[in-house]
Amino acid sequence: MTTRLITIDDAQARNASRKEELTATHLRDLKPRLGISQCLLGDTVRYDGGHKRDVFLTDVLAPFVEWLPVCPEVEAGLGTPREAMHLAGDPDAPQLLTIHTHIDHTTALRAFSQHRVQELQVSDLDGYIFKKSSPSCGVYRVKVYTEKGQPSKQGTGIFSSAFQQAFPLIPVEEEGRLSDAPIRENFIERIFCYRRWKTLFEHHRISRGAIVQFHTRHKYLLLTHSQSHYHELGRLIAKAGQYTPGDLASRYGPLFMDALKIKATVRKHVNVLQHLAGHFKNQLSPVERAELKETIQDYHQHLTPLAVPLTLIKHYVRILAVPYLVDQVYLNPHPKELMLRNHV
Ligand code: SF4
Numbered sequence: 001m002t003t004r005l006i007t008i009d010d011a012q013a014r015n016a017s018r019k020e021e022l023t024a025t026h027l028r029d030l031k032p033r034l035g036i037s038q039c040l041l042g043d044t045v046r047y048d049g050g051h052k053r054d055v056f057l058t059d060v061l062a063p064f065v066e067w068l069p070v071c072p073e074v075e076a077g078l079g080t081p082r083e084a085m086h087l088a089g090d091p092d093a094p095q096l097l098t099i100h101t102h103i104d105h106t107t108a109l110r111a112f113s114q115h116r117v118q119e120l121q122v123s124d125l126d127g128y129i130f131k132k133s134s135p136s137c138g139v140y141r142v143k144v145y146t147e148k149g150q151p152s153k154q155g156t157g158i159f160s161s162a163f164q165q166a167f168p169l170i171p172v173e174e175e176g177r178l179s180d181a182p183i184r185e186n187f188i189e190r191i192f193c194y195r196r197w198k199t200l201f202e203h204h205r206i207s208r209g210a211i212v213q214f215h216t217r218h219k220y221l222l223l224t225h226s227q228s229h230y231h232e233l234g235r236l237i238a239k240a241g242q243y244t245p246g247d248l249a250s251r252y253g254p255l256f257m258d259a260l261k262i263k264a265t266v267r268k269h270v271n272v273l274q275h276l277a278g279h280f281k282n283q284l285s286p287v288e289r290a291e292l293k294e295t296i297q298d299y300h301q302h303l304t305p306l307a308v309p310l311t312l313i314k315h316y317v318r319i320l321a322v323p324y325l326v327d328q329v330y331l332n333p334h335p336k337e338l339m340l341r342n343h344v
Pocket residue numbers: 037038039040045046047070071072073074131134136137
């Protein structure tokens with residue numbers, strides 16, 4: 001990094017730096033609450049008396065979230081150990097059968113699932129991590145067997161299916177997919193965004209001003225996901241005065257969470273990085289401008305991770321105290337200790 005050639009206002013820079021520290025503390029305090037398939041935490045609840053402890057979840061993510069573990073099969077009374085089960089029949093309405101004795105547990109598990117998701121209504125969850133491939137917990141491509149014993153990967157676990165129907169806004173993922181860096185970064189970004197969104201309702205009565213401010217802080221983050229959602233949400237916020245605060249929230253929240261589901265790509269990040277740089281590039285020396293441009297290009301060409309240009313941009317936002325950018329969630333969407341942007 002080159003030596004700064006321009007004069008900066010020390011007090012403003014200190015303020016920006018303080019704001020960044022506060023953001024980091026705020027992120028640590030935010031602690032999203034996640035439902036989780038209990039076997040992923042190392043509890044011996046699997047059909048064979050074992051577990052599927054996931055080290056990323058238990059050792060890396062755990063300090064930053066609060067878990068709410070659920071094992072649907074044990075809670076439904078099937079005991080441990082128990083005979084292994086699989087899904088069979090119609091992938092849209094599968095049966096849950098034991099593999100060897102063909103005992104049908106569909107009704108018991110469906111009834112349990114309906115009851116448990118009702119209970120979870122008051123649990124204030126911000127996300128859920130399900131065990132992949134499980135006939136109860138799997139979300140994607142769970143095997144469903146035909147009468148002839150042929151598997152097709154088209155099903156969803158009985159409990160996870162009931163959960164997703166009851167909570168369409170809550171981000172869900174499988175532990176297997178979380179080993180993919182962009183999916184991991186996206187999921188963790190979404191759970192922190194959802195927590196932040198719900199915080200608007202917790203500490204004070206929801207106001208239109210709070211929603212407008214929320215939108216302003218998330219603008220660049222939204223742009224890395226979907227331009228069309230960004231514009232639609234912008235139009236909604238522009239007409240905020242026409243709605244009651246509750247009505248505005250019920251329109252804004254689902255659209256906002258939908259936007260975040262759309263994959264952020266390198267190209268979209270580059271576009272946002274260039275927008276951010278546009279806010280302060282006239283305050284940089286020619287050497288600094290060239291260095292920043294090259295750093296963004298390197299990221300564009302997959303030579304460096306997103307963390308590299310972002311670190312440089314955050315440095316300038318801090319020392320130049322760029323007012324509009326200091327509060328942008330895009331710069332600090334999740335705890336830095338997770339180092340998620342070192343891998344995307
Ligand atoms: S996958 Fe789900 S049902 Fe199976 S052991 Fe884990 S938590 Fe229990």
